[in-house]
Amino acid sequence: SREYSEGYHAPNCRLVFMNLEDVSSIRTSWQKFVELLNSPPARIIQIPVNNTGHNPGHNTVTPSEPPSWTYRLDESKWFSNIQTVLATAVKVAELIKINK
Numbered sequence: 001s002r003e004y005s006e007g008y009h010a011p012n013c014r015l016v017f018m019n020l021e022d023v024s025s026i027r028t029s030w031q032k033f034v035e036l037l038n039s040p041p042a043r044i045i046q047i048p049v050n051n052t053g054h055n056p057g058h059n060t061v062t063p064s065e066p067p068s069w070t071y072r073l074d075e076s077k078w079f080s081n082i083q084t085v086l087a088t089a090v091k092v093a094e095l096i097k098i099n100k
Contacts, residue, residue, distance in 0.1 A: 018084060021081060
């Protein structure tokens with residue numbers, strides 16, 4: 001991170017920041033992603049057939065996605081973090097290959 005790199009000067013090295021989040025943010029992102037994967041994929045709700053609230057002997061069973069599943073996936077930032085890590089790895093590999 002930029003905070004830890006202040007004052008860092010290595011001969012023949014170029015310091016490039018790849019917009020990676022700090023380790024704590026990456027860990028939190030991973031935890032949110034795992035939590036989401038372990039959440040139930042769908043709920044079954046029972047809806048009474050008539051509007052009196054009484055069940056006349058049969059129900060309509062309707063699957064419904066958990067609210068905001070895709071929103072929670074996006075909010076975990078896990079795929080964004082993985083994309084940045086992989087792009088950084090490719091850049092490092094290219095620089096190693098060029099400078100051999």
